[in-house]
Amino acid sequence: MWSLITILVVAALAIEVLRQDPDGDVTREKRKARLLYTAIYLMGGTAAFWLIIGIVSISSVGLSGMAHIVPATLTGGLIFLAGRKPFAGGIVLILLGIITSAFYFIAMNGGWDSQLQAILIAGVPPLAAGLILLITVSIPPDQQRADEAAN
Numbered sequence: 001m002w003s004l005i006t007i008l009v010v011a012a013l014a015i016e017v018l019r020q021d022p023d024g025d026v027t028r029e030k031r032k033a034r035l036l037y038t039a040i041y042l043m044g045g046t047a048a049f050w051l052i053i054g055i056v057s058i059s060s061v062g063l064s065g066m067a068h069i070v071p072a073t074l075t076g077g078l079i080f081l082a083g084r085k086p087f088a089g090g091i092v093l094i095l096l097g098i099i100t101s102a103f104y105f106i107a108m109n110g111g112w113d114s115q116l117q118a119i120l121i122a123g124v125p126p127l128a129a130g131l132i133l134l135i136t137v138s139i140p141p142d143q144q145r146a147d148e149a150a151n
Contacts, residue, residue: 032136036086039132040079043093046125047075071122078126082133090133097127 050072057065078096082089101123108115 029142032139035132035136039129040083042125042129043075043079043082047072047079050075086133087137090130093126093130093133097123097130100126
């Protein structure tokens, strides 16, 4: 049930982002593009991790392993959002990282080491990618490009 709701929310978010124009100036400057791609690769690695865990779980445990596919789907949708709208993607990723970290801190019963491992695996990558995206959009444009635009 939650898997279907998550997929529908990500699809609705992707449709809304598609209706808007992408933030094009981020990829025009090399330093901004590098930061944007760093955040996208970080979240892509996270999505690949959840996808691999999901496939292994499905093959060994059964359909209950589908629960790991949901974070991969959500992360894929957020990668798409971040590529088109880095500011909005950064905010959403930071909120996701905070909520995920808080959830695993409260939900894990194995002690602080289990909580820390879960937070590092599930909470830190979206937090780091979101911060990278917000840093990307906060960098002022190159002065040469600004001068060309003024002329």
